[in-house]
Amino acid sequence: MKKLILLAAALPSLAFAAPITQSPAQLRDAALEGDTVAWTMLEGLTTEVGQRLAGTEAEARARAWAVRELTRLGFANVHVEPFDMPVWVRGEEHAEILSPFPQSLVVTALGNSGASPASGVEAEVVAFETVAALEAAPESAVRGKIVFIDHHMAPTQDGSGYGQFGAPRRTGPSLASRKGAVGVVVRSIGTDHHRNPHTGVQSWAAGVQPIPAGALSVPDAEQLQRILSRGQPVRMRLTLTPRNIGTRQSGNVVAEVPGSDPAAGVIVIGGHLDSWDLGTGAIDNAAGVAITTAAAHRIMQAGQPRRTIRVVLFGAEEPGVFGGQAYFDRHHQGDNVVLVGESDFGADRVWRVNITLAPANAAVGDRVAALLAPLGIVRGTGAANAGADLGPWSRAGVAAIDLNQDGTRYFDYHHTPDDTLDKVDPVQLRQNVAAWTATIAAAADAPEAIERAGPPRAAR
Amino acid sequence: MKKLILLAAALPSLAFAAPITQSPAQLRDAALEGDTVAWTMLEGLTTEVGQRLAGTEAEARARAWAVRELTRLGFANVHVEPFDMPVWVRGEEHAEILSPFPQSLVVTALGNSGASPASGVEAEVVAFETVAALEAAPESAVRGKIVFIDHHMAPTQDGSGYGQFGAPRRTGPSLASRKGAVGVVVRSIGTDHHRNPHTGVQSWAAGVQPIPAGALSVPDAEQLQRILSRGQPVRMRLTLTPRNIGTRQSGNVVAEVPGSDPAAGVIVIGGHLDSWDLGTGAIDNAAGVAITTAAAHRIMQAGQPRRTIRVVLFGAEEPGVFGGQAYFDRHHQGDNVVLVGESDFGADRVWRVNITLAPANAAVGDRVAALLAPLGIVRGTGAANAGADLGPWSRAGVAAIDLNQDGTRYFDYHHTPDDTLDKVDPVQLRQNVAAWTATIAAAADAPEAIERAGPPRAAR
Numbered sequence: 001m002k003k004l005i006l007l008a009a010a011l012p013s014l015a016f017a018a019p020i021t022q023s024p025a026q027l028r029d030a031a032l033e034g035d036t037v038a039w040t041m042l043e044g045l046t047t048e049v050g051q052r053l054a055g056t057e058a059e060a061r062a063r064a065w066a067v068r069e070l071t072r073l074g075f076a077n078v079h080v081e082p083f084d085m086p087v088w089v090r091g092e093e094h095a096e097i098l099s100p101f102p103q104s105l106v107v108t109a110l111g112n113s114g115a116s117p118a119s120g121v122e123a124e125v126v127a128f129e130t131v132a133a134l135e136a137a138p139e140s141a142v143r144g145k146i147v148f149i150d151h152h153m154a155p156t157q158d159g160s161g162y163g164q165f166g167a168p169r170r171t172g173p174s175l176a177s178r179k180g181a182v183g184v185v186v187r188s189i190g191t192d193h194h195r196n197p198h199t200g201v202q203s204w205a206a207g208v209q210p211i212p213a214g215a216l217s218v219p220d221a222e223q224l225q226r227i228l229s230r231g232q233p234v235r236m237r238l239t240l241t242p243r244n245i246g247t248r249q250s251g252n253v254v255a256e257v258p259g260s261d262p263a264a265g266v267i268v269i270g271g272h273l274d275s276w277d278l279g280t281g282a283i284d285n286a287a288g289v290a291i292t293t294a295a296a297h298r299i300m301q302a303g304q305p306r307r308t309i310r311v312v313l314f315g316a317e318e319p320g321v322f323g324g325q326a327y328f329d330r331h332h333q334g335d336n337v338v339l340v341g342e343s344d345f346g347a348d349r350v351w352r353v354n355i356t357l358a359p360a361n362a363a364v365g366d367r368v369a370a371l372l373a374p375l376g377i378v379r380g381t382g383a384a385n386a387g388a389d390l391g392p393w394s395r396a397g398v399a400a401i402d403l404n405q406d407g408t409r410y411f412d413y414h415h416t417p418d419d420t421l422d423k424v425d426p427v428q429l430r431q432n433v434a435a436w437t438a439t440i441a442a443a444a445d446a447p448e449a450i451e452r453a454g455p456p457r458a459a460r
Numbered sequence: 461m462k463k464l465i466l467l468a469a470a471l472p473s474l475a476f477a478a479p480i481t482q483s484p485a486q487l488r489d490a491a492l493e494g495d496t497v498a499w500t501m502l503e504g505l506t507t508e509v510g511q512r513l514a515g516t517e518a519e520a521r522a523r524a525w526a527v528r529e530l531t532r533l534g535f536a537n538v539h540v541e542p543f544d545m546p547v548w549v550r551g552e553e554h555a556e557i558l559s560p561f562p563q564s565l566v567v568t569a570l571g572n573s574g575a576s577p578a579s580g581v582e583a584e585v586v587a588f589e590t591v592a593a594l595e596a597a598p599e600s601a602v603r604g605k606i607v608f609i610d611h612h613m614a615p616t617q618d619g620s621g622y623g624q625f626g627a628p629r630r631t632g633p634s635l636a637s638r639k640g641a642v643g644v645v646v647r648s649i650g651t652d653h654h655r656n657p658h659t660g661v662q663s664w665a666a667g668v669q670p671i672p673a674g675a676l677s678v679p680d681a682e683q684l685q686r687i688l689s690r691g692q693p694v695r696m697r698l699t700l701t702p703r704n705i706g707t708r709q710s711g712n713v714v715a716e717v718p719g720s721d722p723a724a725g726v727i728v729i730g731g732h733l734d735s736w737d738l739g740t741g742a743i744d745n746a747a748g749v750a751i752t753t754a755a756a757h758r759i760m761q762a763g764q765p766r767r768t769i770r771v772v773l774f775g776a777e778e779p780g781v782f783g784g785q786a787y788f789d790r791h792h793q794g795d796n797v798v799l800v801g802e803s804d805f806g807a808d809r810v811w812r813v814n815i816t817l818a819p820a821n822a823a824v825g826d827r828v829a830a831l832l833a834p835l836g837i838v839r840g841t842g843a844a845n846a847g848a849d850l851g852p853w854s855r856a857g858v859a860a861i862d863l864n865q866d867g868t869r870y871f872d873y874h875h876t877p878d879d880t881l882d883k884v885d886p887v888q889l890r891q892n893v894a895a896w897t898a899t900i901a902a903a904a905d906a907p908e909a910i911e912r913a914g915p916p917r918a919a920r
Contacts, residue, residue: 043686046683047561047683047686047687047690048561048687048690049561049563050557050561050562050563050564051563051564058562058563097510100508101507101509101510102510102518103509103510103511103518103740104510104511106877193880193882193883194654194656194878195656195739195876195877195878195880196654196655196656218882219878219880219881219882222881222882223506223507223510223740223880223881226503226507226881227507227508230507230508279655280563280683416655417566417655418654418655418679420653420655420679420683421679421682421683421686422653422679422682423653
């Protein structure tokens with residue numbers, strides 16, 4: 001049996017010859033029981049490439065690795081679609097309390113952080129419990145100081161805390177700079193208690209002077225709060241020396257399972273290939289790369305679907321969805337993409353499906369939901385967003401399906417050095433592959449036309 | 461009532477005036493329900509001093525802090541007993557895989573590590589599953605290489621895995637150097653999966669050339685294993701630049717609850733004040749400092765015990781038990797110490813008591829065990845060792861009691877940056893205080909003589 005599979009992988013044209021005879025439910029159950037493609041890919045990418053910051057040579061090695069693996073797996077039309085992007089790289093990172101209780105704190109620079117001198121910036125710390133409190137503060141309370149912004153994020157299954165409690169990272173630095181701060185540190189946007197800070201992108205508002213902007217690990221943020229609670233002035237030296245190294249090339253890696261009916265349109269799924277530079281990006285997002293590739297591969301092994309299934313492994317998601325935007329810009333006027341969905345929330349079990357289809361396609365959604373129910377997946381009532389990279393398609397009105405993973409522990413590791421292979425549970429990973437396999441198999445062979453879900457809508 | 465306690469604290473002579481009327485069980489229950497002294501001390505030491513590497517100015521600040529706190533709490537005879545020691549301090553720390561899969565690994569230097577050049581040492585990695593495998597290897601397999609030593613430590617309640625699986629750190633570096641290795645990295649002696657490496661002391665065997673010796677975090681050790689499993693030669697650059705800065709002063713901080721019967725002897729309890737430099741030493745060992753101080757303080761508040769209770773907060777335990785040895789050397793011929801016990805295994809609940817008393821004192825042990833049973837503490841059958849710092853007394857034949865804490869998660873944090881306040885559960889901390897309070901109250905007021913437990917025995 002193993003031999004046959006290897007043979008089929010080596011000779012994809014054989015596998016494409018006949019329509020799929022196994023039902024989506026059969027494909028789902030086989031994935032749940034025995035998928036090894038996802039783990040092998042996840043283990044391979046995180047081990048043989050490791051961290052892969054967008055626009056760097058490490059991300060280029062990841063693309064070469066992906067092209068090799070996708071080709072080996074028997075996909076058709078494997079290629080890279082390059083694009084250019086601005087690249088920011090990390091430098092030295094230190095935070096020290098100088099008084100009243102001298103000690104080091106663990107800090108990492110946020111994406112696009114400004115640089116301090118090599119010797120750091122020294123100033124008194126002024127603390128704000130929320131971004132709103134910083135917004136309300138007079139400039140005189142902030143000017144010349146290092147701003148610390150706290151928050152109260154707690155774990156949620158749907159990950160909704162990230163949106164609400166991520167404001168200190170996203171908007172805090174610009175606000176602090178505008179009020180004259182010489183530096184800013186935020187409590188890591190995370191839910192763990194380990195001394196691994198959470199990086200993540202932030203963008204300077206128009207006209208704002210970049211300043212050193214970092215995240216303290218959660219234990220360090222709590223330590224700073226305790227130090228501040230003594231009521232004495234607290235002086236900090238913050239050293240962050242990142243650099244903007246100019247425009248570099250990134251790219252999206254594309255692979256296809258060609259459909260038998262070109263008029264039926266293309267289904268685009270995938271994940272992003274780049275990671276932050278602190279960990280090996282196992283959950284963010286080698287997992288999504290592996291899950292969607294494994295699902296498409298399993299369908300390909302079973303025969304030829306009606307619709308083409310296109311797997312896109314996006315470049316440069318982390319610093320600002322450059323790959324997803326480049327892909328949309330390049331393809332949205334020419335390609336007949338009828339359904340999109342990205343996996344980009346780790347590898348814990350899928351607990352909910354959100355489906356956004358045209359009213360005329362309600363039956364497709366019902367069939368998908370029924371296929372997922374045996375995996376313990378509830379049908380949600382919200383709109384599907386298709387993830388950051390495929391969001392432009394969803395917002396343009398293309399039908400979308402989100403397979404929401406359990407996010408309870410996702411923000412313990414997200415964007416930290418701790419995002420490594422050991423955080424992935426192989427059993428839950430297989431459940432993800434099973435859910436994607438069933439969903440995409442059902443959609444790819446749906447006999448009805450998959451229509452646009454609605455009119456274009458604005459990004460949130 | 462609060463007012464009265466504060467008054468008693470301010471005027472210790474009042475508290476010492478009358479014998480204790482509350483029973484050890486009553487003192488135990490009050491500690492379990494409402495002790496705040498231990499948490500306040502633990503929070504204070506870890507916040508207001510932070511890390512406190514032995515022999516550095518940070519440890520000196522910790523001594524000053526402890527003298528101030530012990531005095532404020534109303535202890536008698538608060539003083540520092542200084543001693544000299546050799547001091548080793550950390551430098552830069554990097555490990556990089558150069559080929560076949562370039563990437564950074566997280567490493568920290570082991571205590572007394574030799575220094576690499578600033579640009580690191582570069583060599584092929586040779587891996588050994590155990591120290592025994594390294595021992596069995598021919599020199600030709602090791603010479604000029606960087607040795608990696610793995611192990612299979614798993615969590616144990618009694619912490620016994622540390623002894624068996626700690627060999628890569630303790631003896632691996634000397635063995636590797638003797639066989640001509642240019643560097644050595646071990647899998648951290650720990651049971652977690654976070655990218656926080658575990659430091660810890662190791663000593664070079666006589667005549668052995670120090671080489672750079674580090675610990676990889678557990679996820680990084682597993683990553684290196686995966687990289688090695690591909691079968692290609694693996695080249696690493698290891699940069700560790702620690703320094704020996706010569707002889708510096710450390711010291712033990714001593715405080716007493718004077719007993720009413722000097723002839724009945726002294727009970728010595730305590731923890732160690734120094735910590736490794738990576739975390740704030742909350743579990744190792746601000747917890748032990750706080751627990752034993754709180755227990756002695758609670759007894760002092762209740763009245764004057766028959767025997768003097770002496771709390772010793774030892775300096776320089778981590779680099780080689782310098783404080784414990786200095787204390788023994790200074791006092792073992794003059795002082796009538798009748799019972800010893802150290803708390804140095806975190807702050808999780810005490811689950812077992814081991815008691816080593818003279819056969820004639822069996823009743824004392826039985827009374828202590830009965831007092832501890834309501835806290836869910838089982839009576840063990842092993843010998844009490846009294847911890848690293850008081851071990852010399854136990855080995856000299858002095859009676860000893862060990863209150864063993866649950867070590868299941870201790871080695872997740874031990875000697876890592878993650879040893880911070882948030883790892884301590886206040887409820888379990890109080891259970892520790894309750895156990896120590898009951899034990900020491902019963903022993904201090906025991907009407908019988910506490911005899912030597914046995915003849916001197918050798919250190920293991």
